Amino acid sequence: MTTHAHPNSSSSAGAGTDICIVGDGAVGKTAALGLAQAGFKVTLLAPPPKAAPPDTASWDVRVYALNHTAQRLLSSVRVWDAMEGERIAAVDNMTVHGDGVPDKARPGLLSFDAYAARTDALAWIVEDRNLDQALDAALRFAPNIRVVQGRATALAVLGETATLTLESGQSLSASLVIGADGANSWVRGQCDIGLDYRAYGQNAIVTNFSCELPHRGVAYQWFSPTEGVIALLPLPGNRVSLVWSAPQALADQLLKLPLSALAERLAQWAAPVLGALTPLQPEVAKAFPLRLIKPHAMIAPRVALIGDAAHVVHPMAGHGMNLGFGDVAALIDILLKREPQYDCGDERLLRRYARARKEEVLLMQIATDGLHRIFSTEAEPVRLVRNLGMSLLNRLPVLKRRLIAHALGQ
Numbered sequence: 001m002t003t004h005a006h007p008n009s010s011s012s013a014g015a016g017t018d019i020c021i022v023g024d025g026a027v028g029k030t031a032a033l034g035l036a037q038a039g040f041k042v043t044l045l046a047p048p049p050k051a052a053p054p055d056t057a058s059w060d061v062r063v064y065a066l067n068h069t070a071q072r073l074l075s076s077v078r079v080w081d082a083m084e085g086e087r088i089a090a091v092d093n094m095t096v097h098g099d100g101v102p103d104k105a106r107p108g109l110l111s112f113d114a115y116a117a118r119t120d121a122l123a124w125i126v127e128d129r130n131l132d133q134a135l136d137a138a139l140r141f142a143p144n145i146r147v148v149q150g151r152a153t154a155l156a157v158l159g160e161t162a163t164l165t166l167e168s169g170q171s172l173s174a175s176l177v178i179g180a181d182g183a184n185s186w187v188r189g190q191c192d193i194g195l196d197y198r199a200y201g202q203n204a205i206v207t208n209f210s211c212e213l214p215h216r217g218v219a220y221q222w223f224s225p226t227e228g229v230i231a232l233l234p235l236p237g238n239r240v241s242l243v244w245s246a247p248q249a250l251a252d253q254l255l256k257l258p259l260s261a262l263a264e265r266l267a268q269w270a271a272p273v274l275g276a277l278t279p280l281q282p283e284v285a286k287a288f289p290l291r292l293i294k295p296h297a298m299i300a301p302r303v304a305l306i307g308d309a310a311h312v313v314h315p316m317a318g319h320g321m322n323l324g325f326g327d328v329a330a331l332i333d334i335l336l337k338r339e340p341q342y343d344c345g346d347e348r349l350l351r352r353y354a355r356a357r358k359e360e361v362l363l364m365q366i367a368t369d370g371l372h373r374i375f376s377t378e379a380e381p382v383r384l385v386r387n388l389g390m391s392l393l394n395r396l397p398v399l400k401r402r403l404i405a406h407a408l409g410q
Contacts, residue, residue: 046148059241065233067322086236160175209240259285
């Protein structure tokens with residue numbers, strides 16, 4: 001185990017701390033910064049570092065569509081402005097097409113724009129690498145935080161203390177342990193929290209292209225019962241990021257194609273609005289399995305789950321990361337407002353956290369899973385109803401504004 005002491009932290013590796021966060025993804029790092037800023041002593045337990053990737057100017061294929069909740073949280077911990085702003089693209093408009101190729105059929109159409117919503121942007125497209133580097137820079141200078149590299153092998157709760165035992169034999173004790181260790185959360189497993197699991201039989205294919213025509217800040221999405229969900233998200237300049245949630249067999253085929261051939265495959269959707277697509281150099285494509293994970297609880301004695309450890313949803317709405325940042329914001333708010341007689345791991349506070357997140361998480365799970373089911377069927381009556389429903393919703397400005405406000409985190 002390796003311990004990194006920060007400038008204003010003198011704690012030793014085995015000493016007690018207020019909060020121990022397991023997991024070093026963006027949600028876990030942001031939670032560490034926010035909770036430390038709130039005055040708590042925080043230990044971040046991170047796995048041993050992997051070999052550093054080469055520092056290039058290439059565009060990361062893993063991107064997030066961050067909403068206003070995420071933007072406010074990252075601004076509050078002084079990370080938003082630390083990112084490379086020229087690599088962040090605002091989404092000014094979102095255009096969603098139902099199934100059917102636009103120039104050959106009459107699919108449903110639904111559009112949202114920032115101007116009508118009276119906001120500066122619907123979302124911001126941020127590369128994983130850009131966000132992660134800014135978080136690491138903030139962690140290096142944050143008071144009240146120490147980063148411990150190692151892996152936990154046991155979690156025990158006794159009275160008001162939770163203790164993590166590491167592979168090295170050393171231990172970390174805290175009033176609260178936060179599981180931010182992803183979809184296959186070790187912390188969740190140690191708490192014997194059951195879950196409902198559904199594999200969608202899809203992979204998300206991600207890569208980047210330059211586009212012949214300017215995207216003008218528009219995010220495009222097309223639904224197809226046979227091809228899956230195709231999204232092209234704006235990047236700075238004439239660039240777009242592809243997120244193609246494709247059925248497993250199709251995803252396997254797409255991954256074998258040269259990216260130039262993948263661009264030709266996308267032309268039936270993209271060409272009318274973006275012109276020809278050209279792979280960015282170096283050519284990189286990755287795939288991520290898609291699933292629905294619904295843990296039966298977000299809390300356990302002295303434990304809170306955040307991010308993918310607490311919920312995994314289909315990425316068609318682009319809100320998986322936003323849900324995680326919503327968890328962080330809610331938990332910080334509840335701990336800041338706690339009564340003086342409660343420590344940060346008190347079960348009454350954790351129950352408040354679970355209640356605060358229940359509705360938003362449930363709504364997103366129902367919405368994304370329901371949309372997946374609706375758009376996965378090829379039955380003609382269902383196809384007609386879903387396309388008519390989209391077009392009808394597009395003509396109801398009051399309801400559209402409510403949907404936008406929810407998506408923005410307002």
